[in-house]
Amino acid sequence: MGLFKRAIMQSGAHMYNKDRDPLNKTEALNNAKKIATNFNCSLTHDWIQCLRKVDANLLVKMLAPFGLTFPVVGTEFLPQRQAFEHNLFNSDIDLIGGITKDEGQIPFEKLGVNITYDSFKLFANFFNELIHNLNINNVNDFYMKNVNKTSIPAIERALGEFLGDLVLKCPTYQFVKQVAKRLSTTGRNVYFYELTYASPYYSNISGCDTKSKNVCHAQDIAFVFGLPLLTPEIYLPKDIFFASNVMIMWTNFAKTGIADLNWPKLLNNSTPNVWHILDLSPNNIIKTFDHLLDQTCDGFWKNYNI
Template sequence: MDMWTKFAKTGYEDQDWPQLLNHELNVVPIVKGLDPLNISLVENDPFHDTCDDVNTTSGVVRGQVVQVLDKDVDQFLGIPYAVPPLGNLRFAKPQPIQKPYPDIIDATKPKNWCIQPINIPGLNASEDCLVLNIWSPSSASNELKPVMFWIHGGALVLGSIFQDIYDGSVLATRDLVIVSTNYRLGQFGYLYGDREDAPGNVGFYDQLLALKWVKENIHQFGGDSDQITIFGESAGSWSVSAHILSPLSKGLYKRAIMQSGAHLYNKDNDVVSKAEALSRAKQIAKQLNCSETEDWLQCLRKVDANELSKYSRNPTYPVLGTEFLPISAQKAFETKKFNSDIDLMAGINRDEGSMFINGFIKDINNMTLQDFTTGVKGLDAVYHGIDTQKVSDYYLKNVNTSKPLYLRFAFSDLVGDLALKCPTYSFAKQFAIAVKDMHRVYFYELFY
């Protein structure tokens, strides 16, 4: 946490941490243990004091004070940053709030998750979900503080800023203003209709509008709009890489942190063409009895949200060749058409592949060599063009293939390298090569 917050504040210049330069392989290992049992987090007091009301372009916002690590933090939950994307706004770019809410916005309680294909008892999910959270140090200081803007993960199909693990109050105790944003997921965020009112990638447009809202309003919460760091994990990290590539995001942030994910894996097959995206959308329309109508897209807008969510792919792939993402990462770096005027920190974890094994191996506790081979072939169906024999030989070198545990470790390494480690490192490396030491670039691997 120290390295992320220091980077957000200063760009992190440390003699012990060499930058990822265009001619050197500099990956800093992080092995220091954590002791979460000795950390006292948010005090669970239902009678928190409200903090001062804050004027924003959305309206007057009322939050509350929470005590974290013996410090007071102003917490604002569920501030709307866009018009609810309902009815004809389903699949469309988010619309900014033109007229402030007349009543005080209650930001003391969590709001809706965005619609997603999971069934969690008590989960409040809705298309009316375009809100953000803010945590800022309770302080009378007039000095504006650096801002960290969080994008959650979940394969672009799952997740919410109201998950407990995304509570930003602890980070705010480091004298920073923390923001997290909901964005549309699955078909609601990425269905492509080849029309202005269904341009695809609207989940990214949600993030973009939230970032613009922060740029315009964060000074009211004590944040410095010229010191914004965007950061995210997994699909959130992929989103950060997309904002680095998108011409629409230029100038909205100063630094970026990518945690385990980037657009560059699978030989650019982590995106779909407009033709493929349109074909997939029309196939969904057919399955939902909308294909025979003159306006199949309007028909899809009337489908029950929970029913439509069942057709969300996991993972969901963004659309390439669009206004937001005009060219691939490879081409962007080759032609220098990306947002190069930022500092970048990127990193990975040791056992990235462990969470994906069950998707390819039925019984990981009794894994056999045949299971490994079958799993590699399954990976080839996703990561096209794998030389299955060479890959197997490489990852099974010096592995006792009669031991299920060792086979599992080997397959975990393979999946982690393919899905997260290699693309994240490759993106950071190509960024470093392209900026030619003009900006700071760091890379780490967490071994704990």
């Protein structure tokens, strides 16, 4: 028995390149020392204690681009990098994992980046420095195929799809899928979802592009925590209905391990079942898309993640 018996993973898992973590211990320590010197902490003294006195807001500004941080494996907190391969994980849990439809769609224009057709390879190279071992030419061919070279919105869409698949979608999906495979005979419940509905109000205040009807990263927060029920006057009636249903599913899962009797487990006879959580009607809030990630996570990125 571990520290908990159920978990819900929303948009994120440590399942990047199978051969190389984003940060090893040496790199993490060197990065920490570099930050320390930027705050005039002497490395000849107790620089860790010095960093602990630095204002948290200043430390946040020193984070990696886009605020990305990564856990460091091979430490007392995460001692085993290949836990799945060595079967070194607790098998007495139920798990829900999920993603939003447009995880990587961010306001690129606000980053001050001049988006052109050549921008894609620049971004791919940038993320290769962060996450490692990308085949830039293959990535470019896969995501820029049939993209209009003169359309900035089309190029931004391709960039967002690449970013979302690399950093959030496929790591989350493959992590949960590995758990499902290993728990398939234990009777534990493992589910997966893709959120395809976003509140217009919450999208607007969180910087998501409402014109493109994107369901950006973190759009599930409004529903899981019932924000439309707390301030119904600024949300749509369907936002309130949707939040109520999501909260029922999440709390049912926390109490019983079963989110919804109609929600199939992720793996059914080895066929992935991904539930498409969207705004339809009171009797059809979820729809199954068995082949949602065939071309991306189970296709292009599969040998990269696992």
